[in-house]
Amino acid sequence: MTLQPLSARRYAVTVLAWLALWLVVAAAALVLGARVWVWESGPQLNDALRDALYGVATASVVGGALALAGLAFQALLRNPLASPYILGVSGGASLGVILSSLFVSVLVQPIFGFLGALVTVGTVYAIAQRRGRLEPYTLLLSGVILNAFYAAVIMLTMGLVRPETRGDIAYWMMGNIGRFDLQWGLVGVVAVLAVGAAVVFAFLAKGFNLIAVGEETAGTLGVRVERVRHVTFVVASLVTGAAVALTGPIGFVGLIVPHLLRMVVGPDHRRLVPASFFFGATFLVLANLATGLLEGAVAPFPPPPVGVLTAMCGGPFFVYLLRTRWRRTAEVQ
């Protein structure tokens, strides 16, 4: 594939192409998800469409958010195995939802999830920063520490609550998209954050490319490396926290989508950012559609939560990633 200059026009064409793909898939998921052919009455069809629309909307914003965050963390930490959850934000959001569920109703729990994410961002920053600098290694370690801590507290909570609640918590932790109480407001918040993140990362994409080559080289080419790191860390963490507060931690989207796209589009982040946003949305819409189609397939068992489906795809994909050579050169800058 011969390279072409990435002009503004070509960029717009690429963005529109990914957008069109998402629109087509979303429309199909809406029709198939609502199973428009089974309903006899108008009101029933309306309700089914509303349910399917909520699923498509949620899957789109969360898929886009997680894919972007995964891409950003892989760039920030210079680590291809980074996922949006690597810095502990999903643990914080999960704990916020779980602990608050003991006291408040389902409607309000996501707010506490987002608060948990915010607290985590502050904590990771406080632990990891050294003289105002955010180094990838210390960030990773802080994330590991926090993830371990959150896992322990969540397990402790599960041990102390009623047996029925244990099951509910475990189910929520698998990641789910549909709901009985449609939280359109929260979907809107995640949408705004995801689009905002896409715009911010589009402006940082050039910097991501250069930082991937080398921190010093990026600096000599005019990139303000520490500013890029700070902004990336905060934006990616916020959008992840909001997504997890909405649906629970859906795994592997943030890891798989950027890698799939690199195989197709190449390593240039200017192309990867819009692609990740739209294809992340498309990917999760498809996964959600798959779980909907599996309804009743293996009666009497319910279909797996969407997070389980993505994990089942993610496992083999992860193995494939590890087996293929991840490119590294011999010299270190």
Place this chain on the structure above:
Amino acid sequence: MAQNSRSPITETVPRADGPYLDVRDLAFAYGAGPPVLRGLSLGVERGRFVALLGPNGSGKTTLLRILLGLLAPASGEVRIAGLRPADYPAGALARRVAYVPQGTSSVLAFTVLETVLMGRSPHTGALGFEGAGDWHAAREALRLTDTERFAERNLEDLSGGERQRVVIARALAQEPDLILLDEPTAFLDIKHQQAIHRLLVRLRDEQGMTVLCVSHDLNLASAYADDVVLISNGRVAAAGTPAEVLRTDVLETVYETRVRVECDEVTGRPYVLPRPED
């Protein structure tokens, strides 16, 4: 870019007088460690090819980092075309000064052309769109470094020498006035060493580029550079033409070893020989 410079001089108006690259009394230490630069001063006029020599640990690379705005000096002043590195607006310094590091690594598989295009980054806009001018500059840089035929290949698939030429091409794509190189020919064979030095001379001649090249190779520096600056213990030990600086007494003091200096009859420049018989 650089963290706040604690230089005592606060004027931000470019200084009209003074050499193009004006370094005065530079002092620097890493963290709480011993001082690496102890009052280093030097001046480089536009369009000169200067070789920066000195023993390991004498502070050459640190000096380059300060010139690039990556580090802030503890005291002293650096001015490039009259402005301090911190005074340049974002990206503007990168349009004036280019850096060729010793090696290059990447966690991602960029092609040669993509790598050279990264050199256009200070010129492209916020979203990084490339125009025809950017492509022209990149192609020109590939031509000058004789790497056009590698354009579509992945960087890691090339040999060390080819890769180094690509890195130089990236620096050239920045269309700088001043190019700083850190041992650019350290791992290359004699053919490529000469090719690159010839290229630097050509750039000086044809484009008036100012070249500051850190090197361990005394003879290559002597053969090609206009001026040689010898750094020792964080200070300038000697500066001037190769004949003035590369003398037995000076070299033996700075490098703390016995050497023999002869004069090349054809070029009139000194060359340094080791003394294995001692």
Place this chain on the structure above:
Amino acid sequence: MKADRHIGMLAAGLALLGLALGCSEPEPASPAGGGGERPLRILSLTPNVTEILFAMGLGDQVVGRSTWCNEPSEARALPVVGDTLHMNLNQVIALKPTLAFLITGREEVARGLEARGVRTVTLRSDTLPQMFDSIRVIGRETGREDAARALVARIESDLAAVRRRVAGLARPRVLFAFPMTVGSARIMVAGRGTFVDALLEVAGAENAYPDRANWPTVSPQKVIAAAPDVILVHAVGDEGAPDRVEAIRRAWAEWTSIPAVAGGRVHILTEPYLTIPGPRVGLAAERLAETIHPELQERSP
């Protein structure tokens, strides 16, 4: 001389043997079919079993209960040994139970108790017939078969009374649902064949969920397809708090194509005994009947 010594030793040995036999504890009454003269030390590890035991008059022989066994009120004074997930075995051993009843899918819990010399009986009560069977088994194990029969008869007559009250009334389609505490992707409902399903039938309703299943979880579209006329949401304890009840109402209000929502027939019930398969199922059936058939409440004084 020698013979005397031998006889003396033999006599002493016999005397010692007689002493030993006389002082030993009598064997405990055999569990199956024992006369019931010796008090049993019963461990009850499931709430409905505790209620059944007390209803059969065995309350004074229960020495320990699980954390969740709060009814009847007399049971609250009993020592707690944890639940089937986390059992305080030291406490269990200290109580010296001879007989334990539990409902669990985890065989290792039953085996663990058996290994400590406690006769453990695993019961089931997902359906009404299973519940009656469990009562009979408890009767057999404790030697109180009469009490068991009496309890079964009482419960059956309670249910028959409710059946009479609703005879002739229209039978609406009813969905019996449980809200989730964390997130609400799906809700759990009572499938056909469960004891709740049987109570709905006693209460003069038809289970809107069409399939035989224990406690399936369903999606919104499944509920839309089932089109129940009445939805009963069972929210107990913390889940019955006003803000959570409000959350449940708001969640259901979206789905206006469901007849129950359109007709304002979404009821939130907070009585815990509605889902406990024990002596109070008659009360549960009555409460269900009065909720499903509001006209009953106008009739009764």
